[in-house]
Amino acid sequence: MTLILLDFTNIDFDQLFGLNDETNPIMMLIWIVPIIIFVFYGQRIQLSITSGEIKKGIKKLDNYKTQSRTELIDYIKKNMNPKDDPTKKIDRFLDYFTIMPVDMDPNGIVSKVRHIVRAREDYSREHVKSLSPQTSDLELTKIQTLLEIATSLQMIYKVINHLYLTAKKQNNYPLILPLQMILPFILEEAEAMHKAIPAFKMGQPIGDGIGPMVVGKMMLDTKKESIAFQTVLSEIQYDGRKLFLLKAEGPGSTVGRPGDAVESIVSKNKPDVIIMVDAALKMEGEESAIIAQGFGAAIGGIGTERFQIEDIATKNNIPIFAIVIKQSVKEAITLMTKEIADKADSVRLQIYEMIHDNTKPGQSVLLIGVGNTMGVPQ
Numbered sequence: 001m002t003l004i005l006l007d008f009t010n011i012d013f014d015q016l017f018g019l020n021d022e023t024n025p026i027m028m029l030i031w032i033v034p035i036i037i038f039v040f041y042g043q044r045i046q047l048s049i050t051s052g053e054i055k056k057g058i059k060k061l062d063n064y065k066t067q068s069r070t071e072l073i074d075y076i077k078k079n080m081n082p083k084d085d086p087t088k089k090i091d092r093f094l095d096y097f098t099i100m101p102v103d104m105d106p107n108g109i110v111s112k113v114r115h116i117v118r119a120r121e122d123y124s125r126e127h128v129k130s131l132s133p134q135t136s137d138l139e140l141t142k143i144q145t146l147l148e149i150a151t152s153l154q155m156i157y158k159v160i161n162h163l164y165l166t167a168k169k170q171n172n173y174p175l176i177l178p179l180q181m182i183l184p185f186i187l188e189e190a191e192a193m194h195k196a197i198p199a200f201k202m203g204q205p206i207g208d209g210i211g212p213m214v215v216g217k218m219m220l221d222t223k224k225e226s227i228a229f230q231t232v233l234s235e236i237q238y239d240g241r242k243l244f245l246l247k248a249e250g251p252g253s254t255v256g257r258p259g260d261a262v263e264s265i266v267s268k269n270k271p272d273v274i275i276m277v278d279a280a281l282k283m284e285g286e287e288s289a290i291i292a293q294g295f296g297a298a299i300g301g302i303g304t305e306r307f308q309i310e311d312i313a314t315k316n317n318i319p320i321f322a323i324v325i326k327q328s329v330k331e332a333i334t335l336m337t338k339e340i341a342d343k344a345d346s347v348r349l350q351i352y353e354m355i356h357d358n359t360k361p362g363q364s365v366l367l368i369g370v371g372n373t374m375g376v377p378q
């Protein structure tokens with residue numbers, strides 16, 4: 001076989017392909033065609049690429065929605081033993097919606113919102129109980145929470161899917177861009193809710209229950225009384241001060257009604273100071289389970305309970321102090337981590353320090369453990 005060696009050293013490739021000739025039609029096409037494509041089809045290309053990413057997220061939301069519904073129905077069948085198949089009734093619950101009251105005149109809007117939200121809670125509780133009237137209150141609160149999770153996941157999926165399909169229908173990239181930006185945050189919350197289901201099914205404490213856990217431990221071996229719906233109160237003495245201890249009634253999955261409880265307590269025994277203990281969302285970059293102190297009503301939700309407590313404190317000139325334990329969204333609604341649980345004693349010591357700094361012997365303090373008291377007795 002003869003081996004032929006070619007010498008490429010003396011070949012001018014620029015001249016061969018016309019790269020030195022600025023008027024070369026091939027080079028003009030190489031530069032102009034992409035520009036034309038980008039001008040006329042760039043938005044569609046971007047829409048196609050972005051749509052692929054969003055479709056993956058929507059598929060996850062669809063799986064979360066379907067799995068939460070299935071787990072809810074299976075849990076009801078196993079633990080409530082309903083006479084009839086509850087599937088159709090549960091599907092109706094999942095499609096419930098709440099219309100907020102008219103807010104053109106803001107005067108009295110909080111009481112209207114509170115009325116509507118509580119009416120929905122009462123309605124859901126009674127209709128879930130109708131599936132099996134002998135169901136215990138503990139099981140009922142767990143099923144209510146699972147129902148809220150499934151309902152929320154279904155609504156999230158519907159809204160995100162609607163926004164996506166609308167943008168696709170209009171071939172509108174600017175419309176789909178905001179969806180691409182918020183989707184990671186939506187997925188984070190949806191994943192947290194989905195992963196919270198096992199903890200609620202098993203009746204285990206969640207991260208949000210650190211406030212009730214701190215106060216509940218202080219309530220042990222004391223006489224408890226029901227002060228409001230699913231809310232309990234006890235009294236202890238500490239270093240010459242009277243402490244009113246308030247938390248949701250555990251170990252069920254409930255946050256109680258601390259606003260009504262505070263109103264009842266203040267009307268009978270006006271405290272000199274209110275201290276609220278709750279979980280709080282940490283910022284990115286912050287470590288979990290950090291304890292922070294501050295001022296004001298530390299309580300989440302839609303704002304009605306917070307408004308009620310702030311209004312009572314303002315009218316009676318009672319200062320409100322807060323202690324929060326910082327955690328992520330996932331940590332707040334999933335099984336409580338050991339890191340967060342271990343902070344309970346440190347929080348209690350800070351509470352005593354806060355009482356010493358802001359009250360004198362003979363005065364009284366209302367201490368509120370805010371949060372879902374799932375798996376936390378008193």
